[in-house]
Amino acid sequence: MKDRPNHVVFKNTDPTDVYTWGDNTNFTLGHGSQNSKNHPELVDLFSRSGVYIKQVVLCKFHSVFLSQKGQVYTCGHGPGGRLGHGDEQTCLVPRLVEGLNGHNCSQVAAAEDHTIVLTEDGCIYTFGQNTFHQLGIIPPPSICNVPRQMQAKYLKGRTIIGVAAGRFHTVLWTKEAVYTMGLNGGQLGYLLDPNGEKYVTAPRQVSALHHKDITLSLVAASDGATVCVTTRGDIYLLTDYQCKKIASKQLNLKKVLVSGGRLEYKVDPEHLKENASEKICILAMDGAGRVFCWRSVSSSLKQCRWAYPRQVFISDIALNRNEILFVTQDGEGFRGKWFDEKRKSSEKKEILSNLHNSSSDVSCVPDTNSVYERIRLEKLTFAHRAVSVSTDPSGCNFAILQSDPKTSLYEIPAVSSSSFLEELGKLLREADEMDSIHDVTFQVGNRIFPAHKYILALRSDFFQKLFLSDGTSLDFTDVYRKDEDSVGCPLFVVEKVHPDLFEYLLQFIYTDTCDFLTHGFKPRIILNKKPEEYQGTLNPHLNKMNSHEDSKKSAFEVYKSNQAHTISEKPRSKLKSSKKVKSIGEDDPVKMLQNVAKKFGFSNLCSRLDGVRFENEKINVIAKKTGNKPKLNQKKCSFVYDVTMKSVDGKEFPCHKCVLCARLDYFHSMLSSSWIEASNCAALEMPIQSDILKVILDYLYTDEAVLIKAQKSLFFPTYAMNS
Template sequence: MSSLMPDCTLKCRSQQHALDIVSVVTRGSEGQIKAFLTSHCYNAATSKDTFGRNALHLASSCGKKGVLDWLAETNGVDLSAKDKESGWTALHRGIFYGHIDCAWSLLKHGVNLYVQDKEGLSALDLVMKDRPSYVIFKNSDPTDVYTWGNNINFTLGHGSQQSKHHPELVDLFPRSGIYIKQVVLCKFHSVFLTQKGQVYTCGHGQGGRLGHGDEQTCLIPRLVESLLGHQCSQVAAAKDHTLVLTEDGCVYTFGLNTFHQLGVLPPPPNCNVPRQVQAKNLKGRTVIGVAAGRFHTVLWTKEAVYTIGLNGGQLGYLSDPNGEKCVISPRQVSALHHKDITMSFVTASDGATVCVTERGDTYLLTDYQCKKIASKQLNLKKVLVSGGYLDYRVDPQHLKENGGQRICILALDQAGRVFCWKSANNPMKQCRWIYGRQVYMSDISLNRNEMMFITQDGDAFKGKWVDGNKNSEKKAEIVSNIQNSSDDISSYDANNICERIRLEKLAFVHRAVSVATDPNGLNFAILQSDPKTRLDGIRIENGRVNVVNRKSGNKPKLNQAKCSYLCDVTMKSIDGKEFPCHKCVLCARLDYFHSMLSNSWIEASRCASLEMPFPSDILQVILDYIYTDEAVAVKESQNVEFICNVLVVADQLLMSRLKEICEVAITEKLTLKNAAELLEFSAMYNAEQLKQSCLEFIVLNMAAILEMRALDVLSDDVLKDLSDAYRKAIPAMVRRVITPYQDGPDISYLEPEEGETFVFLKEELNTQFKKEALLKKAKAKAKKKPRRRSDSSGGYNLSDIIQSPSSTEEPGRGGQAPASTSTVAIAVLKMDALKSNRLYFFSSFSPASPPAMDLRTIMEIEENMQKCGSLPKINSGPTPHGSKLSQKQRKLIALAAKDSSPDFVSDMVVLPTSPKTTKPGNIWYVVLVLIILKSAFCQMRITCISDFSRSPWLAASLMSPAAATPITFAEIVEEELQQEAALIRSREKPLALIQIEERAIQDLLLHYQAIGNPDEFVVVERSPQGPVAAPRWNKH
């Protein structure tokens, strides 16, 4: 790499540098990119070009995950930075170019998944817009129901009263293979209609509103068994009663009949089971729809509308002159009885009823009147109503004066536009979204406080009305354009024909087809297509599917139970269960048993049971497959873990067909929660079919998988395979390629070594500035600290050496901040042996007392000198645990320590210090001090040898023997016990602690750049623990 420094400063904003960085990122390898960025510019990590793109944006676009991770861990890099062109973040770019591994790396570093660009699109929106064109969600798809809310009355169907803040799957239905067609939520109960025409209910059963024949509370949806013989097509419900419409036009009701809203004659107080509504005026006519309010019920045919219940003005006709408050049997609304009227939709709330004809006319039944509120509203898809006022004089016990709410009508047309009506003085208005982009709806739901919307892309939104007085203050907000539906609406002023609705996107909803809410807006339900819907299956060519029928016939199968007297081998599982088998069948069907039982292995001739390392249930599957070539237990099992265990055993035994059977069984049980785990599992055991199925499943549901953060279990290699599969599944990815910038700087000379670490220049300068600041603080603290006085005639104690800082400093180097007691103690104890040897020389050969030594003493001195000289060797191996000294040597060292001069001792305790200050008690500083001490040992060895050679008393001292000090036997025994204790401590040291020490050593080597450093040689090793007894092996 070039050794030239960059020609910029820390505040560099050079566009040329930014262009060079963009060019290198697009065409260089990861090592070249890192080397270039660390040497080209001080602001290489944050520099932006004219389009606002930085190195992070380009690394995510090009799929350079190593560079992306390196930049993400760099200080000062904004992971959520947007470019100027489209407002995209690095996450947007990673998703757009199909690099899922890069996008997932950004998510793990804390990038917000919901950040929007200039068009109001988040990264999840980009994923949903990249779906294949054939992926279109419909109401006819297999759907699952997701519910959430306060769940006070057990209406969500999760089996508990716990509230749910996000949509969660009602797992009873997918476990049973049931798909839901319609959901109705009320205050005290919920009704679920399946695609097979069955009805399930849950909640409080008081009054028989659940239809189970009792009044018990159901925590989870329960089948209404009385309707099993009928094919139900529609359900409706209110607070206290439920309606069911069958395909043949029959209507069944059940629940409380307080206001005679059930339409059953004679009127009972309640119905615990469904009862059919029968009336003379309904004979010969087919009911095509039902609706329910708290006080009334609505039935309609193509030609007429019929209402039942309490007449508070919402039934569509005047009050009874005879004072009858309730209509006990279906009665036709005469105001809508015309030959030109054909009913299309009818909906009801507690206080109003709305009818829509095929000609686009909308009628409102309220206040004992039938009002036409809109016309020419063609192609309507769904109509809803909420609110309304009832005449409280009809039933003062249940109705209040001025009770109720303002009527609100919401309509959806086939084009995805939404219209609303709120006041009798205004026409039907089109809704205008306060959102970052235009959206088109496919389903709507309405309650007293807010609305719920489903888009054609499968997203879900919550909508709230915007106060009209605040419209003038929010003109700057981004809103969608209005598309007028008719000439009547276009004649009005734009400010008068629109209702502004603020949208809020719901999380964890990506395949929605329908939505429902209770009247109070406390509980919600969404129908979403099954995640396996639209998976790549049968190819349709030219509108035809060619199917080849397989000839019927049974394969020859063996029965393990037959001819049991011919069983000549017994298999035994690890849980002790035995299986008698036929050796000839096992050898013929499986190479594993052929090698075991046909050759000269001990298992071929032994009479005892063959112990197999498998549980009994798995061994039973293996034997069933060997005899029948089928695995019925695998196909019928709902336990994915059990099937995976069978697959592992089949892979071990090289049973490829059984392995494929397991793969197919697991594929049928793929869910959003286990897809990532099964993908990693398939990659581990080389299950190609399962892996391909998991990849297709995850690619199709990528938005949901990313939002659930379910990719944590995937390894880097599997994430790379997922990225490749995602790009192959989207045809537009062929055109989404970042063209390398060839006019950039030459990077061919950049060939970094493997394992080389890179640090930005800006970070190096910041680190240097921090060190200088700490050094200045240490100098100021050392100047303020008072000096100590010591007696020149006395010696130094060990406690004084530990607690007192060094009194001498090198010229031009600041004082070191005092370290902790334990830190200096370890450093001084490491020097004890060498210091004692030098003190012995000075005390023994002083002119005042010339010593007399024998030959043995001289040899011991030379041996100590050799040990002293071997200490500073840097390339030597790890220091052994404590060199053992003789009793005579320790006695001489102790005598020398008493007679040594204090000046020499003060020189000995001056330890070389690192300019980097550390906190007291930092263990890494202890290791650093021990490393630095080695250089001091080298200087001390030279001093020892030079002083020893210049001593004039050496020749005379060799002539006189030294007096030996007697050592007691108790001291020897005590020393042996200490060494044995040290050996036991080292032997019983936990492996986890040893691994932590090894990891600490490696971290220190990386921190001080000891690997491949040509300037200095750094060694990190454990400090010696003192003398240790030699280990002995005792034979028992």
């Protein structure tokens, strides 16, 4: 999947598709069901509606999606109003938060019960449960099921640049200050209220970070901790009612994450559990793709090293209480876990060897165990164009944003339009009485029409009965078997039909249309001026054709036409009365073609010609009717099978030569030339498995690949196309 041109670079500003997977217990994946997903699957709501997502936040009970146009979508469980739709209904698929229409949103944050939205103009909107006063709305409501703007006097005149959320609190920050609100269990950055007030309802500034030399760049929050990063590279941790500097000089950090933490149980015994604290883990990624980790068990910031056979360059990270997720600059996805400190020494040597091979600067590290955090990587499936990754705090559900497959294409691949009817039309036009593809010939007046039994019999019951009876039935008074043509195919004579009209009929049989259905077409047929001149069998002397057309014929064509007329000459029947002749040879060629269509059983052509008029020597389509695309059936008309395909596993497929030659140049070259296969009576052996050969033959006959569409295997379609 990395075999791509050098100009292809995946960026988080690209149009994106959202892929989610996990246990989906609370409908947070957005697939419209509660089924779990074992690997990333597309959230097709966004791709179908042309919405590109730039940020995904996954929580225990709901998910929030921020589009590149600044729209917010939510899905999951709705109790408490956490979805912001004005009710508490559950949404199985992402739904637009209409209360934010008209606001261009730039960032979202969410926790278990509430959601925070930051707009481009610095306004804050919150919604959800307000049990711990984390919404920042005064007076505090119990719930808020629509987005409501946070208006606090402390924020007037200040431009909020970021938001973060934990289950019990909310964090806002400007370049100069950090503001927190919610349940003060030690994670807000200031001491417990001496009056015993456990909730901070309005945004309150963290005084420990209020200093002229501090300019904030990043903030993150978990349920039990808050982390702040300054432009000077200082990292502060707010927990246990303290503000601790845990690292310094970490310049050019692009993202910071935190999980775990401890909340004071006595503050709210009703909602907090005693001894329920989790170890704190902080991840920070810099502009060079290096990842640093701080864990409370070691209390030192370490650079991460990946135990993987090759180098990986990180572009995005996500963190939950169990593992780390990564996205690389090549669009790959990984999940990583910390190595157990109690591994055997032999495993440690192997790990160090892998680290040495995959990292260029490991050799200069004096003590890997104390300086680097070792991470074991596992590649994510179906992640090939990833630009961002997200996870919920518990590590049960995940999301990745992948660049749209068309983003880096100069030319977008498209399925070409069907050429099925054009190919059958070409088969008719190129038919010749000397070729080896046609198997029947018609003599109509002074013209010869080579054709193909299978197509005629499949499209018309008249021709099917004609071929089965070999033209000897009394039902066919105007069509009879005369002899054989030059290559031994049956020759049928058609009487009382103008040759040009028969040509249009054949055109309709093969292509489901003809020139008489085209507006503005000028028929080349010239009608007799005197009705009594039209006889049962037309010939060059009684059928006045266009002299201009005859002048374009070659000498061979003139000779062939005269020879055909000589062969077909019979004792002439007596001239019929002029009244009867006039009913047969009307002056309207459209009516004449309708009569021919009725004679050969093509009622659909008759009905379509009802909307056609012959006016001013040309065709005028009054009411256009469309027909159904004709489909061939390999199993029908078995009496005209003339070639057999044999797969490599011995299965035979009886076929029709005319279809194979019309649809595929490979078979045309094989069966219409002097190749031995063209005259061999044995089955043609194909170096293809029977299941693949069946797909190919079905497509040649029907112009569809139904078996591939219905195939559940991911490898079968590729195998079929490669074959």
